[in-house]
Amino acid sequence: MRHGRLVLCSALGTGALTLGALVLAPTSAAVDPQTATLDFECGSFGAGAATLKATQNGTSATIELSTSAITAPIAIGAGAVNSTLTLTKNGTGTTTFTGNANPAIPAGSPISSGPLNGTVAPGDSLAAKSLKVVVFGATVTCNATSEQKPGPFVF
Structure with a gap:
């Protein structure tokens, strides 16, 4: 009888610990x-497709982007591209994601940037509107010319 109680108490204790761990675990x-795609037009610098990859950790979010709308005229070192991605927020406002964490980009290659950092709230719906890239003091502004597909990022 004593052995049966020990097993039952042990099982209940394990269950309580597991439940406690789930309650205290950070929400994912x-x-x-x-991943989403869209088209950008960048004036005399060109036009082309862009791919955006979003991740979220609580209220912090990141977006990595690459676009064939802008190509590097010369080799660009890591961290040399300052990017600001403006997105429509919930259909009425805007928000920005910024950063300069680009990989090294060989001459003639499409521009890649990110992660670009921003803040989100539960339920935020974000769609790319424009992109500003500053490389070696030169500023390139691109505007979205298509809807983001398959749709806005919903956090």
């Missing part, structure tokens, strides 16, 4: 979709 937030 998800963004949907995680």
